[in-house]
Amino acid sequence: DIQMTQSPSTLSASVGDRVTITCRASQFISHWLAWYQQKPGKAPKLLISKTSNLESGVPSRFSGSGSGTEFTLTISSLQPDDFATYYCQQYNSYYTFGQGTKLEIK
Amino acid sequence: QVQLVQSGAEVKKPGASVKVSCKASGYTFTSFGISWVRQAPGQGLEWMGWIAPYNDNTNYAEKFQGRLTMTTDTSATTAYMELRSLRSDDTAVYYCARNRCYGGNCYTDNWGQGTLVTVSS
Numbered sequence: 001d002i003q004m005t006q007s008p009s010t011l012s013a014s015v016g017d018r019v020t021i022t023c024r025a026s027q028f029i030s031h032w033l034a035w036y037q038q039k040p041g042k043a044p045k046l047l048i049s050k051t052s053n054l055e056s057g058v059p060s061r062f063s064g065s066g067s068g069t070e071f072t073l074t075i076s077s078l079q080p081d082d083f084a085t086y087y088c089q090q091y092n093s094y095y096t097f098g099q100g101t102k103l104e105i106k
Numbered sequence: 107q108v109q110l111v112q113s114g115a116e117v118k119k120p121g122a123s124v125k126v127s128c129k130a131s132g133y134t135f136t137s138f139g140i141s142w143v144r145q146a147p148g149q150g151l152e153w154m155g156w157i158a159p160y161n162d163n164t165n166y167a168e169k170f171q172g173r174l175t176m177t178t179d180t181s182a183t184t185a186y187m188e189l190r191s192l193r194s195d196d197t198a199v200y201y202c203a204r205n206r207c208y209g210g211n212c213y214t215d216n217w218g219q220g221t222l223v224t225v226s227s
Contacts, residue, residue, distance in 0.1 A: 001168075034213045036151075043201055043217035044151065050208075055215075087151055091213045094165065095141065095153035 002026055002090050006098035012106040017078045021101045023088035025069045032092040035064055035073045038100075039084045047086075048073065078103075108132040110202050110218035117224045118192050125188040126221045128202030135183040136160040139205035141214050142176065142187045144198040152198075156205060156212075157185060192225045199223075 003026035013019050023033065031051040036044035046055050048064040051071060061076040075082055083105050088098040113127040128140060141156040155166035157176040164176050173190040185202055200221045203214035 032211050032213075043203075043220055044214075045217075046213070046215050049206075049213050049215075089151075089213065091211055094167070095143075095214070097143075097151040097153065100150045 002029065002093055002096050004088055004090055004096050004098040006086075006088055006101050008101060009099065010102045010104060012104045013078055014106045015078050015080060019075050019078060019103065021073045021086055021088075021103075023066075023071045023073070023098050025071075025090055025092075028068055029090045029092035031067050032090060033064070033066070033071050034089045034091060035062075036087045036089065037082075037084045038087065044087060108204065108216040110204065110216055112200075112202060112218040112221045115222040115224070117226065120193055120225055120227055122192050122225075123188060123190040124192060124223050125186055126200050126202075126223070128185040128187070128218050130183045130185065130204070133204070135178075136180055139207070139212060140176075140178070140185040141203045141205055143201045143203060143214070143217075145201070145220075146195070146198040149198075154187070154200075159185065189223075192223075194225050197223065197225045
């Protein structure tokens with residue numbers, strides 16, 4: 001099974017900050033990686049597929065990069081609506097999610 | 107617009123079964139697979155398996171083999187997830203999600219609102 005490791009688990013930041021979340025796969029997954037945002041009591045929302053493809057309607061301050069085993073999600077200038085938990089998901093072989101990164105207000 | 111609407115919360119005793127439904131609308135039901143993902147309280151997301159409505163082919167995560175069954179009713183554009191022999195650690199919110207595929211690689215794009223299943227004696 002492919003394991004996904006996200007870091008950090010918790011990130012404290014302020015509005016306007018640039019933040020980066022990292023996701024590492026235990027084996028090669030090419031570019032088959034997605035990112036989701038989840039707010040308390042809500043279903044996950046797809047932000048990015050295939051490492052860097054932004055979903056329709058997702059603000060351009062979100063971006064993704066990487067390949068192989070290491071990937072990043074970057075938010076260029078944090079907005080109040082961005083404080084949430086973020087998950088990566090590999091879909092090279094079935095699905096595995098990272099453990100999540102909680103983005104908190106500093 | 108794509109919508110997945112799930113059935114309501116359930117409370118079950120250990121050893122019982124639960125069946126959660128997921129009504130799809132806004133797209134051609136048989137053209138997209140459906141995944142089921144669960145989330146225990148305060149925990150992360152765990153993929154359980156998926157089903158292809160056009161032929162009912164399924165793939166289940168190994169840990170659920172033997173007590174999980176996914177089915178669909180194409181006339182009702184509804185997917186179902188049944189989990190048997192429930193234990194307290196099956197207490198979770200269960201989500202259905204639509205699979206979007208490119209070649210053999212699929213990811214989940216639209217999600218249902220979630221169904222809380224509580225297992226308690």
